[in-house]
Amino acid sequence: MSEIRQPLTVAVVGATGLVGRTMLQILTEREFPIGDLRPMASARSAGSTITVGGRAHTVIEATPDAFEGVDLALFSAGGATSKALAPEAAARGCTVIDNSSAWRMEPGIPLVVSQVNPDDLEAHEGIIANPNCSTMQLVPVLMALRDGPGLERVIVDTYQAVSGTGAKAVRELEGQIRAHAAGEPKEAAVYPHPIGFNALPEIDVFLDNGYTKEEWKVVTESRKILHLPDLRVSCTAVRVPVLTSHSEAVHVETRDPVTPARARELFARVPGVVVEDDPAAHLYPLATRAAGTDEVYVGRVRTDPSVPGDRGLAFWVVSDNLRKGAATNAVQIAEVLVERGWVRRASERAPVGVAGGSA
Ligand SMILES: NC(=O)c1ccc[n+]([C@@H]2O[C@H](COP(=O)([O-])OP(=O)(O)OC[C@H]3O[C@@H](n4cnc5c(N)ncnc54)[C@H](OP(=O)(O)O)[C@@H]3O)[C@@H](O)[C@H]2O)c1
Numbered sequence: 001m002s003e004i005r006q007p008l009t010v011a012v013v014g015a016t017g018l019v020g021r022t023m024l025q026i027l028t029e030r031e032f033p034i035g036d037l038r039p040m041a042s043a044r045s046a047g048s049t050i051t052v053g054g055r056a057h058t059v060i061e062a063t064p065d066a067f068e069g070v071d072l073a074l075f076s077a078g079g080a081t082s083k084a085l086a087p088e089a090a091a092r093g094c095t096v097i098d099n100s101s102a103w104r105m106e107p108g109i110p111l112v113v114s115q116v117n118p119d120d121l122e123a124h125e126g127i128i129a130n131p132n133c134s135t136m137q138l139v140p141v142l143m144a145l146r147d148g149p150g151l152e153r154v155i156v157d158t159y160q161a162v163s164g165t166g167a168k169a170v171r172e173l174e175g176q177i178r179a180h181a182a183g184e185p186k187e188a189a190v191y192p193h194p195i196g197f198n199a200l201p202e203i204d205v206f207l208d209n210g211y212t213k214e215e216w217k218v219v220t221e222s223r224k225i226l227h228l229p230d231l232r233v234s235c236t237a238v239r240v241p242v243l244t245s246h247s248e249a250v251h252v253e254t255r256d257p258v259t260p261a262r263a264r265e266l267f268a269r270v271p272g273v274v275v276e277d278d279p280a281a282h283l284y285p286l287a288t289r290a291a292g293t294d295e296v297y298v299g300r301v302r303t304d305p306s307v308p309g310d311r312g313l314a315f316w317v318v319s320d321n322l323r324k325g326a327a328t329n330a331v332q333i334a335e336v337l338v339e340r341g342w343v344r345r346a347s348e349r350a351p352v353g354v355a356g357g358s359a
Pocket residue numbers: 013014015016017018019020040041042043044045046062076077078079081099100101131132133163164165166167168321322325326
């Protein structure tokens with residue numbers, strides 16, 4: 001069987017949501033080779049119109065049969081939709097890049113950050129997982145240390161934007177800010193407490209071990225992406241009243257000694273990572289500046305003196321949670337699949353060297 005011809009038929013599932021809309025925008029910005037675009041959502045939005053790259057498209061309901069003839073589907077419509085529809089899409093020959101947590105830790109399903117482990121995509125069998133936004137911005141920076149002084153232990157505390165919860169949470173924060181200014185009570189519906197003027201150490205559900213599921217995603221997903229199954233990782237995930245971009249305070253224990261200057265050099269070599277670190281000029285990564293860009297920013301790099309032998313580093317990592325944290329990485333995965341001839345699942349690809357094969 002030959003590799004799929006371009007341009008591709010591409011579906012975006014959750015096209016009316018925050019991440020889905022960002023996916024459509026990024027596909028257009030990066031001129032992804034799309035012949036036919038199929039924006040999909042639930043029955044609620046089916047029939048509505050969205051404009052992509054100046055062209056109006058009708059939103060269609062995401063049903064199993066809607067994936068007939070689709071080459072590639074970018075899913076961003078929650079875990080339940082992904083669990084139900086990704087296998088249906090894959091059974092129809094479509095390759096799914098899924099943004100939910102439904103498939104990430106499933107053995108055999110690649111979990112990929114484009115500049116960290118793109119080779120893991122080669123063996124995909126129709127479903128590929130896009131990591132959690134907090135993990136996404138962390139692992140390119142950790143990769144630099146893994147491949148340099150080595151990684152022993154990582155402690156991450158996150159400061160996560162409300163857009164990570166979706167469009168309703170953005171409206172809730174804006175409503176609470178208006179209510180505060182008007183001297184009215186702040187209504188909380190999306191979160192268990194008002195997020196306005198607050199910091200909530202509860203993201204996703206609590207697990208039996210006392211961590212939240214969001215915190216545990218950072219632990220398990222980082223290990224899988226970095227191919228370090230025994231890496232010691234701990235995380236506290238906190239929702240803060242920021243609209244876009246997650247920030248992270250990271251403390252790392254390395255195997256060998258490392259200076260902040262050497263760490264900055266290693267970080268700067270990673271594609272898509274930008275070092276912003278000049279405390280005297282008040283220059284360090286900021287959520288507001290990262291918003292709307294595709295890079296991961298790292299700064300405040302310093303020696304952590306609580307680790308003996310110059311093997312401790314502390315730093316601050318910021319990235320746009322909707323772009324690199326979700327949509328951009330999904331599109332970058334799609335780009336790798338096209339460039340390397342891996343759009344079709346591995347078992348349906350022609351072996352290298354066979355006529356008609358491009359893999
Ligand atoms: N925001 C982030 O930073 C981020 C990062 C990584 C991963 N994610 C994940 O991405 C997903 C979406 O996030 P979001 O922020 O875009 O949420 P959102 O703004 O609330 O949008 C949800 C989207 O899913 C669609 N949808 C809901 N139920 C559906 C169904 N049964 N069938 C088909 N479509 C359905 C909605 O369509 P309707 O218009 O029809 O309701 C809408 O397009 C979630 O799984 C989230 O965990 C988000």
